[in-house]
Amino acid sequence: MAVKLVGYSVAVATLFVSAAVPAAELHPIVEVQSGYLFGATSEGRWIKAEEAAKGLQGEMTYHLYGLTESLGEAKGSEPKPSEEEVCSDVLTVSLSPNPDKGAIALAAPWNALARKVHVLDAAQQVYVDAARDFLKTKGIEKPKMKIENILRVDLDGDGEEEVLISATNYFQKEEGAPMRSPAGSYSMVLLRRVVAGKPETQLVQGEFYPKAYKDDEESSFNAPNTYKVIAVLDLDGDGKMEIVVASQYYEGGATTIYRCNPEKIEELLSVACGV
Numbered sequence: 001m002a003v004k005l006v007g008y009s010v011a012v013a014t015l016f017v018s019a020a021v022p023a024a025e026l027h028p029i030v031e032v033q034s035g036y037l038f039g040a041t042s043e044g045r046w047i048k049a050e051e052a053a054k055g056l057q058g059e060m061t062y063h064l065y066g067l068t069e070s071l072g073e074a075k076g077s078e079p080k081p082s083e084e085e086v087c088s089d090v091l092t093v094s095l096s097p098n099p100d101k102g103a104i105a106l107a108a109p110w111n112a113l114a115r116k117v118h119v120l121d122a123a124q125q126v127y128v129d130a131a132r133d134f135l136k137t138k139g140i141e142k143p144k145m146k147i148e149n150i151l152r153v154d155l156d157g158d159g160e161e162e163v164l165i166s167a168t169n170y171f172q173k174e175e176g177a178p179m180r181s182p183a184g185s186y187s188m189v190l191l192r193r194v195v196a197g198k199p200e201t202q203l204v205q206g207e208f209y210p211k212a213y214k215d216d217e218e219s220s221f222n223a224p225n226t227y228k229v230i231a232v233l234d235l236d237g238d239g240k241m242e243i244v245v246a247s248q249y250y251e252g253g254a255t256t257i258y259r260c261n262p263e264k265i266e267e268l269l270s271v272a273c274g275v
Contacts, residue, residue, distance in 0.1 A: 027108040041236035062105035087273035112233040139210035163192040
């Protein structure tokens with residue numbers, strides 16, 4: 001049987017606040033394309049959607065961001081449950097005018113894209129080699145490389161730029177996530193940075209399949225995920241940029257915000273919908 005190796009950061013931040021926070025102090029975060037509410041930040045705290053919604057009353061102004069640029073503003077409604085039956089437990093915010101592009105909407109006074117995100121050539125050999133070497137540590141002896149994008153950005157504001165690599169190969173021609181994972185397949189987001197003077201490759205999120213998945217004699221359906229960076233933004237106003245990763249599987253998906261400190265990678269907030 002093939003083993004599903006899912007690489008997540010092991011540390012999860014403490015996100016909750018026990019008391020309601022005044023709306024003026026809340027900075028809600030919304031996924032633009034779905035309208036899903038991640039939650040909010042307030043004075044360095046990360047607050048989940050259900051708690052944040054208690055303090056979000058009335059219309060708010062959101063700044064819209066894509067992967068490399070600011071995309072203007074939109075008005076956002078009070079959060080309400082999703083009208084999608086399968087995602088009725090997810091809170092949504094209606095943005096007006098309805099954006100036709102963008103990844104993240106943030107109601108905050110600071111510029112969340114304070115440092116430029118550079119899109120690099122996905123064929124740069126040094127990063128292709130780093131991704132290949134990482135896959136070998138996950139048991140894929142001869143990786144077939146398929147990098148979707150490579151981004152360079154100074155996450156911490158210390159003048160040292162980091163590199164993010166999104167790579168997926170499920171050996172299929174069509175886009176999207178497959179129903180099953182063949183041998184040697186994978187999807188991952190890697191962070192490449194200098195630590196103590198040496199370059200290191202760290203896993204942000206990913207799945208790896210050295211062998212084809214097969215859970216019994218008749219079925220090989222396991223709905224693997226695809227992962228890709230869709231935004232790099234300072235979402236809590238501390239001057240450091242978080243990484244936003246979108247994942248998709250056969251019948252759903254999720255979007256997750258990560259803090260990437262040199263010593264650890266933490267999951268902060270996430271929204272998901274699927275069966």
